[in-house]
Amino acid sequence: MEFLELLSPAFFLLAAAGAIIGIVFGAIPGMTATMAVAVCLPLTYTLGLQEGLALLLGLYVGGISGGLVPAILLNIPGTPSSITTTFDGYPMAQRGEAERALKICIVASLVGGIFSALVLFFFAPVLADFAIKFSYVEKFLMIFFALTVIASLSKNIVMGVFSGLLGVLLSLIGSYDVSDGGNGEYRLMLPFMEPYLAFGFSLLPVLIGLFGISTIIEEAEKGAKESSQEDKVNLTKGKPFRFSVFKGQVGNLLRSSSIGTFIGMLPGIGGSAASILAYTQQKNLSKQPHKMGTGEPEGLVASESANNGLTGGALIPLLSLGIPGDSTTAVLIGAFTLQGLQVGPLFIGENIDTWYSMITALMFANVVMFVVMFYAIRYIAKVVLIPKFILYPIIVMMCTVGAYAINYGIMFDVWTLFIFGVAGWIFTKIGIEVAPLVIGFILGGSAEVYFVKSLESYGEYTVLFTKSPIAMVLWGLIVLSIVVSFMIHKKSKQHSGESK
Amino acid sequence: MFDWFISLNSVTIDFDTSHQFFPRIIMTLLLVLGSLILLANIRPVWRAIRSGRYQFFVRNADFFRLLVTLVLIPVYFWSMDAIGEVLPNMGLGFLLASIPFVFLMSMLYCHERTRRNITIITANAVIAPTVVWGVLYHLFLVSMP
Numbered sequence: 001m002e003f004l005e006l007l008s009p010a011f012f013l014l015a016a017a018g019a020i021i022g023i024v025f026g027a028i029p030g031m032t033a034t035m036a037v038a039v040c041l042p043l044t045y046t047l048g049l050q051e052g053l054a055l056l057l058g059l060y061v062g063g064i065s066g067g068l069v070p071a072i073l074l075n076i077p078g079t080p081s082s083i084t085t086t087f088d089g090y091p092m093a094q095r096g097e098a099e100r101a102l103k104i105c106i107v108a109s110l111v112g113g114i115f116s117a118l119v120l121f122f123f124a125p126v127l128a129d130f131a132i133k134f135s136y137v138e139k140f141l142m143i144f145f146a147l148t149v150i151a152s153l154s155k156n157i158v159m160g161v162f163s164g165l166l167g168v169l170l171s172l173i174g175s176y177d178v179s180d181g182g183n184g185e186y187r188l189m190l191p192f193m194e195p196y197l198a199f200g201f202s203l204l205p206v207l208i209g210l211f212g213i214s215t216i217i218e219e220a221e222k223g224a225k226e227s228s229q230e231d232k233v234n235l236t237k238g239k240p241f242r243f244s245v246f247k248g249q250v251g252n253l254l255r256s257s258s259i260g261t262f263i264g265m266l267p268g269i270g271g272s273a274a275s276i277l278a279y280t281q282q283k284n285l286s287k288q289p290h291k292m293g294t295g296e297p298e299g300l301v302a303s304e305s306a307n308n309g310l311t312g313g314a315l316i317p318l319l320s321l322g323i324p325g326d327s328t329t330a331v332l333i334g335a336f337t338l339q340g341l342q343v344g345p346l347f348i349g350e351n352i353d354t355w356y357s358m359i360t361a362l363m364f365a366n367v368v369m370f371v372v373m374f375y376a377i378r379y380i381a382k383v384v385l386i387p388k389f390i391l392y393p394i395i396v397m398m399c400t401v402g403a404y405a406i407n408y409g410i411m412f413d414v415w416t417l418f419i420f421g422v423a424g425w426i427f428t429k430i431g432i433e434v435a436p437l438v439i440g441f442i443l444g445g446s447a448e449v450y451f452v453k454s455l456e457s458y459g460e461y462t463v464l465f466t467k468s469p470i471a472m473v474l475w476g477l478i479v480l481s482i483v484v485s486f487m488i489h490k491k492s493k494q495h496s497g498e499s500k
Numbered sequence: 501m502f503d504w505f506i507s508l509n510s511v512t513i514d515f516d517t518s519h520q521f522f523p524r525i526i527m528t529l530l531l532v533l534g535s536l537i538l539l540a541n542i543r544p545v546w547r548a549i550r551s552g553r554y555q556f557f558v559r560n561a562d563f564f565r566l567l568v569t570l571v572l573i574p575v576y577f578w579s580m581d582a583i584g585e586v587l588p589n590m591g592l593g594f595l596l597a598s599i600p601f602v603f604l605m606s607m608l609y610c611h612e613r614t615r616r617n618i619t620i621i622t623a624n625a626v627i628a629p630t631v632v633w634g635v636l637y638h639l640f641l642v643s644m645p
Binding site: 042043045046047158159161162165166168169172175176182183184185186187188213216217220221222223224225226387388389390392393394396397398400401404405408409411414415417418421422429447448451452455456459460461462 | 509510511512513515516518519520521522523526527529530533534536537540556557558560561562565566568569570573574576577580581594598601602605606607608609610611617620621624625628629632636640641642643644645
């Protein structure tokens, strides 16, 4: 229990502050948990490891939870994972039951968050223990599997694979690092770029650019119109909230939390998939499926417990395998690097105190999120009214500070922010998907090292298939993910054809 | 025949050119996939462009705000660096560039320039960068240009 000594009052204060700031970010349409973590990253530069992680995990939990506020009040999902919350939340708000809808969602979020934190606590060390046995071949196949899963769940499979590979290629820019067994030679750039790109593009400016600056550019293109309308924020005209609304919803809560946690474990899929799957599942099992979408609490329970279930789930592959489960955990990987920690199979064993303090921070952030949102929801609801013309310049300013400070004052990192901000805006227009691209960018460097070392060690290509039973199982999973995704795409095409 | 098949399976990576080995594989795959995407989509995309169904910009795009944003952000970055060169090691490049940037960007995104809004924008343009500079540069010792 040595880790208890690490838990200072500042630790809890920062976790709470993170949760509150995250809620505010999530509550503002267009702002995401990823952006909250990215923007607040500079604050962690001078904090200790435990305090920094407490703040970031608080932001993560708060950011995911805050998205329910505009989803219910304005019919605009604050974060992509709140999309299904709008289906039943907004009709309830129109009936004057906004406070009831918000509180149902807050309770469901707490259950989903705590459930996933417990799964993380028990499951991540087991997975990490198993992953320690992996050689370079299995590690490469694990990354390959992650990339196929992400790509196969994209809107267009071929485009998803292309985007993932493009991310890998971008990550290879720079020198082939000697510390990774490389020859130190530069590649994929012109000679004049060598002073700037010797170590490639820094991860965080790329992420902040893709998720932060590109959002601002998109908003500018749409005219940065204010979406919040004061007359829509009407909380308490109709039925008040009672805990009895959860009678008969325990199965829904647990099932949706499990779906959220499981989807969170699959790299790069994101919260919208989790909440849509949980919502669809609940609709299939509901006694009154026709009523869902008209303001039914069971829809809110499914949606919100699933999207908060993501938080712990997405941390499982990050902490046990070093593979981020979603875009927010991708930014968290940068924060770990900043603190000199490398996440992967050895992380939990070698940093047991940090591991326990992370679980504590995650649990505590969920409780703070619940208390703050449950009792202060009327005030938090006002956040949706912050005008964009105040908010967006501050976001750009914070993104800039974050990018500049990441490598202790490199101006090129700030330009990276702009380059990837514009690139992210263009990518969405030409069909390149940002999620596989980001995961490809994060994992590309490791993929190269594991792939090249596997071939150097064994001198034959077939080793990638026949190295061990684990390798064969991973190949089976890779094939399965591709086949399943083709079937899903075919089915959804048939459905859309029938509906036409 | 069997030897030829075995030779296909074996691989030797020359250390001097090893930095090109993996990138070449990725570029080849990108080229193949890119060609596939082009071949499969070029006709429908071209038809959609000609019929006006595909638009690069969103419908009723605000070109003025978009263009000014795309100019304002790099100017902000450039000026921050330039001021930082003249007044180094005080974070003043950030502070002095951020105040006009926040003001101009807020004015750009503000649809109703009433006296109240302009007062809020001006106060925000001075207070927000100053607070960030004070807290991050002085309190947290974060690097700033």
